[in-house]
Amino acid sequence: MSRSRPVSTRRSDERDSKCGAAVTSRPRPDPWRGLLWLSARECIRVIKLWTQTMLAPVVSSLLFILVFGLSLSTRIREVAGVEYVVFIVPGLIAMAMAQAAYSNNSSSIFQARSDRYLNDVLAAPMRPWQMHIGLSVGGAFRSIVIGIALVALAVPLTGAPLARIPALALAIVLLVILFGALGVIVGVYAETFDHHTFVNNILILPLTFVGGVFYPIDILPSPWAEISHANPLFYVVNSVRYGFLGQSDVSVVLSFSVTAVMALVMVFWAQWLFTTGRRLKP
DSSP states (O other): OOOOOOHHHHHHHHHHHHHHHHHHHSOOOOHHHHHHHHHHHHHHHHHHTHIIIIIHHHHHHHHHIIIIIIHHTTTOOEETTEEHHHHHHHHHHHHHHHHHHHHHHHHHHHHHHHTTHHHHHHHSSOOHHHHHHHHHHHHHHHHHHHHHHHHHHHHHHHOOOOOOHHHHHHHHHHHHHHHHHHHHHHHHHOSSHHHHHHIIIIIIHHHHIIIIISSOGGGSOTTHHHHHTTOHHHHHHHHHHHHHHSOOSSOHHHHHHHHHHHHHHHHHHHHHHHHHTTTTOO
16 A cells, blocks of 8 residues: 655655756757847947047048048049049048948957956857957948948049949958958957057058058059058058949959958957957956
8 A cells, every 4th residue: 555745745846846847948048149239239339439430430531532632633633544532532431441440349349358348248158259240240330331421422522433333342341351350359469558549550541541542553653662562451442442443553353362361361360369268368
């Protein structure tokens, strides 16, 4: 004759079964949700500071077009078969977008490291490549918004054409990837905020100015023309210019190839930092 189990034992079993059901029904971590909200946070950060992040670069680039283009166009009628004010538009837009992608990602990563906010991201159930993309979306968003605004304003003002739209789209994608990844790398390695501004003011800005933004390279005497071909940003500017004007100072294939190789190198370097946790983990 079997004995009935004590009431306390039955109640304990019921509690254990309920706890087990609660544990099994708990939703699993969703890395894609983390990627979505991290990307949204970076974009919201750009939007909240829109006067600094988007309005200021657009205004400064338009001033460059008005001051250099309209004032010098009375003395420099045509360059490479197009009006001077039209010639400088692609380079100025490329310069503004490159600085935006770099500055946003560099400052965002550096601030996240300084405030220890990055530790929370590293502890989240996300893959390294998802963290990398999520923290880079803000720079791409900011750069593309600035580019669209400048195209919408500069094209009617100057009459600049959009001769090769697919090539222009490819050039912009490569530009945003290249400088966004560079910003991530500098943000990871920077010890102070001066390091972030140093790379922008001492490296990116001067190389862009001497990369054929305001003049074609073929007007330079030797050996300056040959030296200019060693400038990597020269090929970035020419890739964007080909998309606008349908012409380039060098081979189009060479311009896109050099830009693509630089973008891949920077992306793999930045991803290596997230995969290994180098200088990211305390």
